[in-house]
Amino acid sequence: xxxxxxxxxxxxxxxxxxxxxGLVLAAQDKQAYERSARHGGGRARAVVRxxxxxxxxxxxxxxxxANMPMVVQGAATGLVGAGTPTSTGLQWVVxxxxxxxxxxxxxxxxxxxxxxxxxxxxxxxxxxxHGLTFPIDLGSDPTLGGMVATNTGGARLIRYGGVRENLxxxxxxxxxxxxxxxxxxxxxxxxxTGLAWSQLLCGTFGAFGIVSRATVKLHPVQRQSATAxxxxxxxxxxxxxxxxxxxxxxxxxxxxEGMSRGALEAVARHGPGGTMPFASAPEYAxxxxxxxxxxxxxxxxLEALLMAWLERCLEGGGIVDAVVDxxxxxxRLRHAVSESVQSLGRMVAFDLAVSRSRFAAFRAHALxxxxxxxxxxxxCDFGHLGDGGIHLNLVVPAETSQEQIGALRTAVYRxxxxxxxxxxxAEHGVGPYNAEYFERFTEVPLRExxxxxxxxxxxxxxxxxxxxx
Amino acid sequence: xxxxxxxxxxxxxxxxxxxxxGLVLAAQDKQAYERSARHGGGRARAVVRxxxxxxxxxxxxxxxxANMPMVVQGAATGLVGAGTPTSTGLQWVVxxxxxxxxxxxxxxxxxxxxxxxxxxxxxxxxxxxHGLTFPIDLGSDPTLGGMVATNTGGARLIRYGGVRENLxxxxxxxxxxxxxxxxxxxxxxxxxTGLAWSQLLCGTFGAFGIVSRATVKLHPVQRQSATAxxxxxxxxxxxxxxxxxxxxxxxxxxxxEGMSRGALEAVARHGPGGTMPFASAPEYAxxxxxxxxxxxxxxxxLEALLMAWLERCLEGGGIVDAVVDxxxxxxRLRHAVSESVQSLGRMVAFDLAVSRSRFAAFRAHALxxxxxxxxxxxxCDFGHLGDGGIHLNLVVPAETSQEQIGALRTAVYRxxxxxxxxxxxAEHGVGPYNAEYFERFTEVPLRExxxxxxxxxxxxxxxxxxxxx
Numbered sequence: 001x002x003x004x005x006x007x008x009x010x011x012x013x014x015x016x017x018x019x020x021x022g023l024v025l026a027a028q029d030k031q032a033y034e035r036s037a038r039h040g041g042g043r044a045r046a047v048v049r050x051x052x053x054x055x056x057x058x059x060x061x062x063x064x065x066a067n068m069p070m071v072v073q074g075a076a077t078g079l080v081g082a083g084t085p086t087s088t089g090l091q092w093v094v095x096x097x098x099x100x101x102x103x104x105x106x107x108x109x110x111x112x113x114x115x116x117x118x119x120x121x122x123x124x125x126x127x128x129x130h131g132l133t134f135p136i137d138l139g140s141d142p143t144l145g146g147m148v149a150t151n152t153g154g155a156r157l158i159r160y161g162g163v164r165e166n167l168x169x170x171x172x173x174x175x176x177x178x179x180x181x182x183x184x185x186x187x188x189x190x191x192x193t194g195l196a197w198s199q200l201l202c203g204t205f206g207a208f209g210i211v212s213r214a215t216v217k218l219h220p221v222q223r224q225s226a227t228a229x230x231x232x233x234x235x236x237x238x239x240x241x242x243x244x245x246x247x248x249x250x251x252x253x254x255x256x257e258g259m260s261r262g263a264l265e266a267v268a269r270h271g272p273g274g275t276m277p278f279a280s281a282p283e284y285a286x287x288x289x290x291x292x293x294x295x296x297x298x299x300x301x302l303e304a305l306l307m308a309w310l311e312r313c314l315e316g317g318g319i320v321d322a323v324v325d326x327x328x329x330x331x332r333l334r335h336a337v338s339e340s341v342q343s344l345g346r347m348v349a350f351d352l353a354v355s356r357s358r359f360a361a362f363r364a365h366a367l368x369x370x371x372x373x374x375x376x377x378x379x380c381d382f383g384h385l386g387d388g389g390i391h392l393n394l395v396v397p398a399e400t401s402q403e404q405i406g407a408l409r410t411a412v413y414r415x416x417x418x419x420x421x422x423x424x425x426a427e428h429g430v431g432p433y434n435a436e437y438f439e440r441f442t443e444v445p446l447r448e449x450x451x452x453x454x455x456x457x458x459x460x461x462x463x464x465x466x467x468x469x
Numbered sequence: 470x471x472x473x474x475x476x477x478x479x480x481x482x483x484x485x486x487x488x489x490x491g492l493v494l495a496a497q498d499k500q501a502y503e504r505s506a507r508h509g510g511g512r513a514r515a516v517v518r519x520x521x522x523x524x525x526x527x528x529x530x531x532x533x534x535a536n537m538p539m540v541v542q543g544a545a546t547g548l549v550g551a552g553t554p555t556s557t558g559l560q561w562v563v564x565x566x567x568x569x570x571x572x573x574x575x576x577x578x579x580x581x582x583x584x585x586x587x588x589x590x591x592x593x594x595x596x597x598x599h600g601l602t603f604p605i606d607l608g609s610d611p612t613l614g615g616m617v618a619t620n621t622g623g624a625r626l627i628r629y630g631g632v633r634e635n636l637x638x639x640x641x642x643x644x645x646x647x648x649x650x651x652x653x654x655x656x657x658x659x660x661x662t663g664l665a666w667s668q669l670l671c672g673t674f675g676a677f678g679i680v681s682r683a684t685v686k687l688h689p690v691q692r693q694s695a696t697a698x699x700x701x702x703x704x705x706x707x708x709x710x711x712x713x714x715x716x717x718x719x720x721x722x723x724x725x726e727g728m729s730r731g732a733l734e735a736v737a738r739h740g741p742g743g744t745m746p747f748a749s750a751p752e753y754a755x756x757x758x759x760x761x762x763x764x765x766x767x768x769x770x771l772e773a774l775l776m777a778w779l780e781r782c783l784e785g786g787g788i789v790d791a792v793v794d795x796x797x798x799x800x801r802l803r804h805a806v807s808e809s810v811q812s813l814g815r816m817v818a819f820d821l822a823v824s825r826s827r828f829a830a831f832r833a834h835a836l837x838x839x840x841x842x843x844x845x846x847x848x849c850d851f852g853h854l855g856d857g858g859i860h861l862n863l864v865v866p867a868e869t870s871q872e873q874i875g876a877l878r879t880a881v882y883r884x885x886x887x888x889x890x891x892x893x894x895a896e897h898g899v900g901p902y903n904a905e906y907f908e909r910f911t912e913v914p915l916r917e918x919x920x921x922x923x924x925x926x927x928x929x930x931x932x933x934x935x936x937x938x
Contacts, residue, residue, distance in 0.1 A: 108826035131716050142853055153659050162659065164668070165634045174914065182914045184890060188823040189856040190622050190631065191892035192672045194899055194907060194937065195919045199633070199668045218718050243577055247600050250689050250762025252718040259811045298777070300769055308767075316655070355656040357577035387658040388578070395868025421653060424658035430663055438663060445643065449925060450664040456921040468663065468665045 061179030074143030080431030117147025256386030530648030549900030585614025725855030
């Protein structure tokens, strides 16, 4: 790939402005920005790494004025390719990795203003000293900009909501007018003065603007918790326990995570040693957690509360077994599921959600679709059951064709959206790897609306790699 | 006002379709739909009252095809005139009062799907039987459609968030294409498949579509609570207590409401008897509440927890007095503030919010503006201090001119937005009564974006009475 004169001149200007750390051109150095976390990757024309919001705005203006297509990338932990360049080799990667010009904890407002390039772990390290936390609990460690663009959820959504519910403000750089900054970070908990810019940017994978900084709510850290892993005879039992658990544990509920027999067996085979507490994997298991900001010794004893509930449930039947100690081990088990399933062989992953009241029926129906279309697939589903989330991951025989996988994907997505009123992308968002399903399973008026917005914000199609109309 | 032939024919069609209860034409019957809750009102061409979503879609299509301007009205409890016809007499009122075709509680999903015309109290009555509640706590009893369009907040926002944080889905009828229905109610807790239609409609006062039904999260009802009213020496003290209160009470915090000396004196004079617990009104007071879904007798004693915290605070100084019993009386006091202030004389109301860390500085600055521009005004501010909210309500001398009030309004709004990064409409939204400030204090790119969306959704300007560009 060679660069034309315009691009050479542009590179010269960018290099002069951002310095050597701001521009990545060598093929071997670019590679780190070309890999997607799950689906291969593409090729970047060049990688630019602005170090503050001023530089970001300047870079976006320079690229847009030269008509260069660009894709914005944080920590490259996304699972749908929205932050990875396509294989055309034409897209410039705007990396936010060096965009770390602000990380302010405001303990009085219980909020933090964070540049897009900081990682979740950076924010939590800074917040901890104030007894605060940003409670989005994820398996990966994405940047804050990526979290906003994806509206990440995670294992404690049932307690705290996702990014959307914890987002106070977003400042962003627009591609059109090129380099314009929009949104001031106020840290307001309420502001009903029309269109919520921050909400519009949340979960729209950077289609309407480039997140440069965000202000998020923080929460008091949890100072006690109690955890249990319960084995149940059927997923229906697990669902029937959600309501009861929430009524009995109220505001303490902080996780209700489901794991199928297949998922548990994968961990037993490929996970870290000593995490599987059951002699043999039950039909389904749920990891429960309750937690509180009130430390032990002030009258509140969550362990006792959880035990009392469990004893009552054990009398009621349906619970086959329960483990109530070693919370670290139980969470390690839960966090080992995804990789353990991947170790079993060729994985096909789904990121779905349905209403909790339809969860069991949907799962049963999906199993029949899998059985019919890829007969010897191993189903290893798991997910945030308390939110109706299901990562319906399968390990398929090596000889399974792309056509078979495509047919299953379409059938499952059609079923979840059209028959069960669910989502074909509950957490991971929309990117090139599932954009065709966005087109297929999004209501026409909503696609038109998103398209109108994209045309307004990005009329020359320079930003991102998903078309919304 | 006479009706032309086109309108007569249209009325005939609407009457035939909706029946006599669906159409209000007599001047005295229309009056109830022409009054705004705070600011006078206007005149309706006619009032149509569809009884289900089908009828709503049909009516909207009929009106839009005949090029009739319309304004949507719920319970008419809004405070900015967004649901009231203007004085031109040209607007048709589409009332959602009869739109009560669905009220489904889904206890397993912990959600409710509610037609736009149901009131908050209707929903809570239905949810209560399942041990659930929709915890948006307001002084008025609006319809669910109005709550979505306004993104109402209220006194428990600090615990539960506002409508936005509790909104799962919205179904709406579009004006363009006329009568098209968009958004299916799924009750999904996560769905990252692009533009969040429900979030776009939330807080945008019906500018982009007519809410026909919404699915909202419900929460377990609170089974114990503890309340205190503390008198403090200064608003700075109150602010310094927020952080400490949240750290000590964690997930139990459910209210932190501020009341100034002026507000308390107004209640002492005009409020219900026996609500004022202090011999003389202190400089500032805070109503604190902690609550839990866990009933008394299971080890959790919120009263003891709150008392222990209060005792510690009393040692620290700054708290002048405290009342810890009779929660009903304390809340009656709080709820009596708004009307009591109004009873004092000619009221000028503000609905502002700032970051909590700027609250005291903003309030001090606002007081100097008031002193300079309307010297003898009585300041009776109160509000949701824990959210940075301040209803900076004043009682001004009878002879105060409209120019003086306008000058103060502009000065306060400019200060809150431009100097303190706050909001000029924290809770009440945007309508004809504050639209000029939307134009003045909204960033240009955001106005352009809102305008582009409005042109897409409402190209003929038939819907609503606020122009967004």
